[in-house]
Amino acid sequence: MIEVLESGMLAQGPRVAALEDAFTHMTGARHAIATSSGTTGLHLALLAHGIGPGDEVITSPFTFIASVNAILFTGATPVFADIEEASFNIDPERLEAAITPRTKAVMPVHLYGQACDMDEISAIARKHGVILLEDAAQAVGATYRGRHVGTFGTAVFSLYATKNVMSGEGGMITTDDDHVADMARLLRNHGMRNRYEYEMLGYNFRLTDVLAAIGLAQMGRMEEAMRRRRSNASYLNAHLRGVRTPVVKANRDHVWHQYTIALPPGTDRQDAIHHLGEHGIGTGVFYPRSAHRFPHVYDVTGELDLPVTDRVAASVLSLPVHPLLEPSDLERIAAAVNSL
Numbered sequence: 001m002i003e004v005l006e007s008g009m010l011a012q013g014p015r016v017a018a019l020e021d022a023f024t025h026m027t028g029a030r031h032a033i034a035t036s037s038g039t040t041g042l043h044l045a046l047l048a049h050g051i052g053p054g055d056e057v058i059t060s061p062f063t064f065i066a067s068v069n070a071i072l073f074t075g076a077t078p079v080f081a082d083i084e085e086a087s088f089n090i091d092p093e094r095l096e097a098a099i100t101p102r103t104k105a106v107m108p109v110h111l112y113g114q115a116c117d118m119d120e121i122s123a124i125a126r127k128h129g130v131i132l133l134e135d136a137a138q139a140v141g142a143t144y145r146g147r148h149v150g151t152f153g154t155a156v157f158s159l160y161a162t163k164n165v166m167s168g169e170g171g172m173i174t175t176d177d178d179h180v181a182d183m184a185r186l187l188r189n190h191g192m193r194n195r196y197e198y199e200m201l202g203y204n205f206r207l208t209d210v211l212a213a214i215g216l217a218q219m220g221r222m223e224e225a226m227r228r229r230r231s232n233a234s235y236l237n238a239h240l241r242g243v244r245t246p247v248v249k250a251n252r253d254h255v256w257h258q259y260t261i262a263l264p265p266g267t268d269r270q271d272a273i274h275h276l277g278e279h280g281i282g283t284g285v286f287y288p289r290s291a292h293r294f295p296h297v298y299d300v301t302g303e304l305d306l307p308v309t310d311r312v313a314a315s316v317l318s319l320p321v322h323p324l325l326e327p328s329d330l331e332r333i334a335a336a337v338n339s340l
């Protein structure tokens, strides 16, 4: 960090390149392109694939709003396929049913750090000839059949401060597609390959070397942090009673960005949050309202009926699972949840 500051190279430079290399190495993708955030990464990935007005992109309604906003920024129309109650991820059957002649891409979101059903989703994308774009913002380190997320199509990771690997702000696109990588690099930097020659309308979506240095340090600690999160999650799975604990589906490794339970019907979530708070346990609700319930979204999509997402959004609660939890913290969390 100090080295970066002393180097005088604060903008995009060698640390950004090193962080990109670390991502190609970790995921096995051919290219990695660092961006100023996960949101700008998603926007850039969509643009690099030529997605724009008139196109439809199918995604999950149960996600952080940036997944949907990135589609809206390009002028394309977001289309929602409802989720599967058990995994909180997009339901492949509903995703396929949502395909129309205007569908240009499908964008599954690996929510909370668990990969979507990538065999099914990859097969659907191939069958219908549409682009596969993974929102892997929460899923750095996650795998499906031993293959890292971010290698099934073009993908975007977030390095935002709360994510499992972070740089404060930042994002990373991974892709095997040479043309998409080239377009993403161009659009990231004013459409400029040679200095002051603008090949197209571009953006400033660059990451800085200062932030990349933080990201590189975090990558070094990633395995140990991931191991601790997994062990915390298995403790909670084994000890919580009376709530629906997270389901890890077959053939994948969950990285536990969030440990999210579903409260039983009839439980008041505000009361539960208050009860846990009194035991010194901080909780989060990701996400209290589904994406299709916001005016800037339904003004574009129209009113939609996505009952699973609505039900899940009303009942989820995320508990601490971070690497710094002590055994006594885990016992306290279990006792407090079990006395809800």
Ligand SMILES: *Cc1c(COP(=O)(O)O)cnc(C)c1O
Pocket (backbone or CB within 6 Å): 037, 038, 039, 040, 063, 064, 066, 067, 109, 135, 137, 138, 158, 159, 160, 169, 170, 171
């Ligand atoms: C965090 C996040 C983003 C956006 O990433 P930022 O780096 O915060 O811009 C996009 N999608 C999902 C699912 C996220 O969790």
